[in-house]
Amino acid sequence: MMFPLLIVLGLIVLLVAWGVGIYNSLVGLRNRVKEAWAQVDVQLKRRFDLIPNLMETVKGYMSHERETLEAVTQARAAVGGAGSIPERIQAEGGLTAALGRLFAVSESYPDLKASQNFMALQEELTSTENKIGFARQFYNETVMNMNNKVQMFPGNIVAGMFNFKNEAFFEVTEEAQREAPKVKFD
Amino acid sequence: MKCPACRVPMYAVEFKQVEVDLCPDCGGVWFDRGELSLLLGVERPLETEPAATDEDARPCPLCDKTMDKLNIGPSLRVLVDRCPDCGMWFDRREVEDLGRDLRDNEVGIDPALAEFLNGVFPVKGDR
Amino acid sequence: MWEQIAANRRKSFLLVVGAALLLMALGWFLGEYFGGRGFGPFGLGIAAVVWFVMTLFAYYQGDQVMLSIAGAKKVDKADLPILFNVVEEMTLAAGLSRMPAVYVIDDPAPNAFAAGRRPENAAVAVTSGLLRQLNRDELQGVVAHEMAHIRNRDIQLMLFAGVLAGAIVILAEVGLRGMWFGGGRSRSRRSSGGQDGSAIVAILAIALMILAPILAQLIYFAVSRKREYLADASAATFTRYPEGLASALDKIARAPQQLGGVTQATAPMYIINPLKRAGKAAANATSTHPPIDERIRILRSMAGAGFAAYEESYRQATGKQGVLPGSALKEDEARAPRSGEPEARDASRRTIARQVDDFFYRQGGYRRIECACGTVLKIPPDFRAPRAGCPRCGAVHELG
Incomplete structure (x- = not known):
């Protein structure tokens, strides 16, 4: 009488322990995604903060490039106004492209390129751009691990019960990729 | 770093991110090995040949080994001291001589080197 | 990545066990040989104590000792912005949670190493010669290689292996x-009984004394070489630009200068063995690093920028089976390589060279005079002349 009951109880305990294990690993993955995003976020913020400085520096030299400068300012404003992470990712791509155009145009201003201040800012911005790229790479790998777990059996059962969702990849649009500023020093 | 000719401390001069050491007494110029390879590029070294000369042998300002005497440049007319490990020493006006030789033979050089030479050691006088 | 670290821990553990057994056996037989029969455990105890003390010391002081033997100076972002940025970039690419401390060694020989027992308190050190000769892409390759040593926990592994050896x-x-001076007790005193036994003990002890150090070093070197390949492959993956590291290795190998402040024990930590002359490094069992030409060839013939591409290129170059742990290949993302910026190379090299020069000028107490014509004069503290002339515009600066 007692024996089958014990077996059933034992099975339930095992099942719960198994579920708890999956739950914990899902929580761990979600935290890792958050951490990875935080790394991306730090760099995006840094870029955001560097732009007013850049605009101030180039303004005097590039007075004929109003459109290009305007585009950067607008793209920055769009980043500031973005709410959700997917929206933000979209806006950041626009900013990358606008900055890329600005640096491409700056090539034809030798005085600007020779300015110490501009050189330092360009190194900072290109490095920040690199850091965004590397952090993005790591973030996307982490998101992929998370999404695999959420979608695949048996993770999907636990994920469904506790409302774990797929995370958004940080994809760079075709245009932004093409226009991204190259690491350049001059 | 001390001047290999007069043994007094030298000072460094930077222009357009290129740097050389100058002797305040004799006006000689020291190009670091790194600086030279930076300017001339590994792919396109300057022509050199060992020089027979009775000029005094000089110690390398960095490693103190005796430097070699070389004629360099397209016409092999400029006599310099070279330490194979550390760099090259030009006596006063020899940098200008090299610049003139490069110009006369229309040897294309690194734009940064051209800018530096024209800026700091301009070639004066006619061709 | 996490599995790879776990695999390293297992390997690290096996290695420690293997070498530890060797050490214990040596201690035991030394005890038997010198102390006489029954002194084996005593010898073993001494061996264990020697090992324990050395390990403790290396664990808690090793990185500091290594940095100070090499004469490394800590730098921050204001000192060398480009180097600092590159280390930050590679920290992100490697997914490390903390950026390693950055050190610079004032030495014209180009080289670099990583130190620190945990990724959280690691350090990357590069020589001024390296900074003066590499462009940004190459510097990134070297830093990525060191970052790989940190992330793959190679420093810990090499530390333990090195201490055991x-x-x-x-x-x-x-x-x-x-033995040379006193000889074993077994021969002089113990004449009665156990003749055969002590003879065997003596032979085993002598054999161990001669063979154990060789064996220990071979284990150490073999592990070290494997870790170098993995670090190269990881560097290619982090930077997605294998040519950067390849071209840096090429420059480092061809540099004529010999690095100071290196000992036999710290040599394996460097990106290129600083004790061997370039070109002569053979692929034999007693070298800590794989031959440099082979490392360059593998990197240059990679068809992508991931672990699988490196493994394939390694097979092609050496004709051997493969060199990377299965865990590394399993997680391979098949990353696409990015393109370098050849036209910008010398410009970045000049910027980096000026930054490192200026750092050491500041350290050395040089005076900085910015001439109105755009040149900068840097006057050493022992300068004797009362004024210095600008060679460009002829302005004379009084130094008073």
């Missing part, structure tokens, strides 16, 4: 000298 060498050395 060191303890074995020391014990064997002491034993051989003792």
Whole structure:
């Protein structure tokens, strides 16, 4: 009488322990995604903060490039106004492209390129751009691990019960990729 | 770093991110090995040949080994001291001589080197 | 990535066990040989104590000792912005949670190493010669290689392996000298009984004294070489630009200068063995690093920028089976390589060279005079002349 009951109880305990294990690993993955995003976020913020400085520096030299400068300012404003992470990712791509155009145009201003201040800012911005790229790479790998777990059996059962969702990849649009500023020093 | 000719401390001069050491007494110029390879590029070294000369042998300002005497440049007319490990020493006006030789033979050089030479050691006088 | 670290821990553990057994055996037989029968456990105890003390010391002081032997100075972002940025970039690419401390060694020989027992308190050190000769892409490759050592926990592994090998060498050395001067007790006193036994003990002890150090070093070197390949492959993956590291290795190998402040024990930590002359490094069992030409060839013939591409290129170049742990290949993302910026190279090199020069000028107490014509004069503290002339515009600056 007692024996089958014990077996059933034992099975339930095992099942719960198994579920708890999956739950914990899902929580761990979600935290890792958050951490990875935080790394991306730090760099995006840094870029955001560097732009007013850049605009101030180039303004005097590039007075004929109003459109290009305007585009950067607008793209920055769009980043500031973005709410959700997917929206933000979209806006950041626009900013990358606008900055890329600005640096491409700056090539034809030798005085600007020779300015110490501009050189330092360009190194900072290109490095920040690199850091965004590397952090993005790591973030996307982490998101992929998370999404695999959420979608695949048996993770999907636990994920469904506790409302774990797929995370958004940080994809760079075709245009932004093409226009991204190259690491350049001059 | 001390001047290999007069043994007094030298000072460094930077222009357009290129740097050389100058002797305040004799006006000689020291190009670091790194600086030279930076300017001339590994792919396109300057022509050199060992020089027979009775000029005094000089110690390398960095490693103190005796430097070699070389004629360099397209016409092999400029006599310099070279330490194979550390760099090259030009006596006063020899940098200008090299610049003139490069110009006369229309040897294309690194734009940064051209800018530096024209800026700091301009070639004066006619061709 | 996480599995790869776990695999390293297992390997690290097996290695420690293997070398530790060797050390214990050596201690035991030394005890039997010098102390007489029954002194084996005593010898073993001494060996264990020597090992324990050395490990403790290396664990808590090793990185600091290594940095100070090399004469490394800590730098921050204001000192060398580009180097600092590159280290930050590679920290992100490697997914490390903390950026390693950055050190610079004032030495014209180009080289670099990583130190620190945990990724959380690691350090990357590069020489000024390296900074003066590499462009940004190449510097990134070198820093990525060091970052890989940190992330793959190679420093810890090499530390343990190195300490074990060191303890074995020391014990064997002491034993051989003792034998030379005093001889074993087993021969002089113990004439009755156990003749055969002590003869066997003596032979085993002598054999161990001669063979154990060789064996220990071979284990150490073999592990070290494997870690170098993995670090190269990881660097290619982090930067997605294998040519950067390849071209840096090429420059480092061809540099004529010999690095100072290096000992036999710290040599394996460097990106290129600083004790071997370039070109002569053979692929034999006693070198800590794989031959440089082979490393360059593998990197240059990679068809992508991931672990699988490196493994394939390694097979092609050496005709051997493969070199990377299965865990690394399993997680391979098949990353696409990015393109370098050849036209910008010399410009970045000049910027980096000026930054490192200026750092050491500041350290050395040089005076900086910015001439109105755009040149900058840097006057050493021992400068004797009362004024310095600008060679460009002829302005004379009074130094008073």
